[in-house]
Amino acid sequence: MAQVADQAQKFVGGGILRKEDPELLTGAARFIDDMSIPGMLWVSFVRSPFAHATINSVDTSRAASMPGVRAVYSGADLADEWADGLPCAWPVTEDIKTPKHWPIAQDKARFAGDAVAVVVAETRPQALDAAETVDVDYEPLDVVVDMEAALADGATKVHDEFENNSSYVWNLDVGEVEQVFNDAAVVVKERYYHPRLIPNAIEPRGVICQPNPAQGEYTLYSATQIPHILKVTLALTLGLPEQKLRVVAPDVGGGFGSKLNVYAEEATCLALGRKLGVPLKWIETRSEGYLATIHGRDVIQDMEVAADENGKIAGVRANLLADMGAYLQLVTPGIPILGAFLYHGVYDAQAYSFTCTGVFTNKTPTDAYRGAGRPEATYAVERIMDALARRVGKDPVEIRRLNFLAPFDEAREVVTGLSFDSGNYDASLDKALDMFGYDDLRAEQQRRREAGDTKQLGIGVSTYIEMCGLAPSQVLASLRYVAGGWEAATIRCHPTGKVTVITGTSPHGQGHVTAWSQIVADELGVDFEDIEVLHGDTAISPLGMDSYGSRSLSVGGVALHYAAEKVVTKARTIAAHELEVSEEDLEYSGGTFSVKGAPDKSKTIPEIAFSAWTAHNLPEGTEPGLEETHVFDPPNFTFPSGAHLCAVEVDTETGMTNIVKYVAVDDCGKAINPTIIEGQVHGGIAQGIAEAMYEEAVYDENGVLMTSSMSNYRVPSAAELPTFEIDRTETPSTTNPLGVKGIGEAGTIASPPAVVNATIDALAPLGIDHIDMPVSPERVWAAIKNAGGSTVDARGAETTGAGSGTGSADAPGGGT
Amino acid sequence: MRRISLTVNGVKHDAMVEPRQLLVYFLREQLALTGTNVGCDTSTCGACTILVNGKSAKSCTLLAVQADGAEVTTIEGLASNGEMHPLQKAFHESHGLQCGYCTPGMIMASVDLIANNDAMSDEDIRMGLEGNLCRCTGYQNIVKSVQQAAGEMRSPAST
Known part of the structure; x- marks a missing residue:
């Protein structure tokens, strides 16, 4: 070597x-929609407008008579095509409830957007037109949208075959958790909610199936992140000999986890190719993708830390509800588990408890979205560190330094039993504080507070860790993941x-x-x-x-x-x-x-x-x-880390927020290409800021997606985002000879708590200690009003609010 | 079907189109100019931005029949004599793209932005590209790329 x-x-x-x-x-470049095959037909899906409904009948006769239409099938018509339902490769517990997930629904539609029929026609417009004429007789059923309501006794069940809407409960307990919390001088408990997010790779999904009937072979082109996994899983789903299937990912226009799945449309196009013996193409429309492509996050966290009177942490306890949506897609149940070991962050602890309940609702399934489980963990840890700092009267930087694991360049075991590969958390924080001008900004904050400025300044700190380099195959086996790493x-x-x-x-x-x-x-x-x-x-x-x-x-x-x-x-x-x-x-x-x-x-x-x-x-x-x-096969995971600092200006009259400075110092181990790293960090931070300030998939009580298109789901443009100042420290990984750790998700993991902590810090004099993401102007304004800050009327003369510090000032339904 | 006549990247085309056909699909499917991408169905993302008579336009908001008689430039028509346009060069050198799906639209919008604005601040560029979404880059290197190209396009040496 x-x-x-x-x-x-x-x-x-x-x-x-x-x-x-x-x-x-x-x-x-050749993206999926740039490709065509002579004689190719077009596929379009008919989707349920109801979040929960019995499918009484599907009348395809009118659609079948439309110009150019070659075939129309209901879920029942295609029932014999499947050797099995769509796969879930991560049944996280022995007793997990995994519903059958047919590519085209056969008995019931379980979320708005569930495919109920499919049309094959000669052109794209003909397929779309004909899909509109398929007559489905639905009988709408009661809907469960909210996770806590879904778990209540007597709640409507998403899947009749199960006793309730709990898919699984996954638990990890280490040390004397109860005792540590009972004995602690300080216990801080908070509740956080991660908005449901829509990944929005700018290229929509798409599939081309090219059968070769003479040889019984099939080539499936898909805008996917996982051609190899698709080949294995689709062979199983269709009962197709794997050696006869070739899967190709052409140029793919972004993924962020949304193309890390085995989708109904991929399975259906392959089945139709087998049935009809002709090439077929399906290209998702953006609004269709908002319903049919997986969503991310949608997690409620009850987060607790136990500490001594100085703020030195002894124990951590996290209890999650994670929204699975209506079905378990490829790794849906495992997403919260990717964060399960990280709820102590870069801090030392002796006792640790993590529990997650996976919940079925009548919504689009969730699955991996950039960060997948680690943004959730990091957000809870970094938010509660600030809450702890407030409780014990320490600066957010000081509380972190007090609890940091000391620098180590050989792998060391931490409370969860994981072995962190290497880490130097002080080094990245020192560098970040220096670049940020931390002391000067704190002085400016103080000046504005004393002056009763209508534009208050807040500073947010996030010293994150993540876990990547998936993964040692034996560890995956112990976590009940079906494949290797x-x-x-x-x-x-x-x-x-x-x-x-x-x-x-x-x-x-x-x-x-x-x-x-x-x-x-x-x-x-x-x-x-x-x-x-x-x-x-x-x-x-x-x-x-x-x-x-x-x-x-x-x-x-x-x-x-x-x-x-x-x-x-x-x-x-x-x-x-x-x-x-x-x-x-x-x-x-x-x-x-x-x-x-x-x-x-x-x-x-x-x-x-x-x-x-x-x-x-x-x-x-x-x-x-x-x-x-x-x-x-890696012997261990890798553990990138770093420090992100954010300064937010909040207009206390309008609730408008503005990031005035953002500094990131990331440690991804050895760098192969610093320019590519820089790009990954920029994009990651942008997606994290999007989660923190702009984006949320909002459903109404009937399970209808209100943010149903790109025009009302706020993917930020260049105009909404600041310039980032970034740098790196290099602590080589001990997991591999290149010393590399990974950087693709770091920005998305680190940035949401930096932004939210900064926003709350700006409003701390008003007694505000919590606002849920996205911290939209509406929510910030509502928080100020609810805190009795009334700075709107006082024109800045009054900047001390009720000061109760009792927390949640959430404005439901905000975010757009 | 309606007959239209237009010039695309310097080549004259006569074609029969359905009245409802969008310009972007005419370019992509009838002329096989697939560099212009489609990223949404609400005219939000800007991936389909092209130049129509020298002005940037989202080609998903125009019908092909509306382009009758027009002079259209797509990403395929930007390089000349095998030399990349200063914007294409700058996006490469400043790492202004990752997956590249939004890139053709982003570059075509930037051509118009630079042509119609004198010295621009980073903020001006950010506002000017508000109609073009990118999910990969966080925009910072896009702004840098446009600044670099604007400098090169305005310097006397580049004429």
């Missing part, structure tokens, strides 16, 4: 410009000196082609431009676990490193043979083997690749060719 890792590095660590860009910049990479050295890299990761904007080229260029000493990276096609890269959970570099990139090491090992044997020396007499650096003491006697990797191809003079027992594959 050392021989590769220690060599002079040219590309790794540099802000190399992306190879992916030219085709994306010129319109030459390994990743694969192949390096093929061509006789002409060029290199093909085949990766099992499936990028959709992250820049793997560039980063993977950097790793291989350095390790094999080949030209960056001479490396081709192939991905996202199960026929080309048969082994893969795909891209999600910030895993691609820390698992897939590491697999690539090990594959390079194998290439070097084989090349060394050949080089020694050709140079007529022993392998120990060779030094390897920058792609060249040279004889110790005789550096003019040398061989490069491309030279050896040619020798390996001709096979004219190979050592005994050496196979021709220079191509190696490695499958890496």
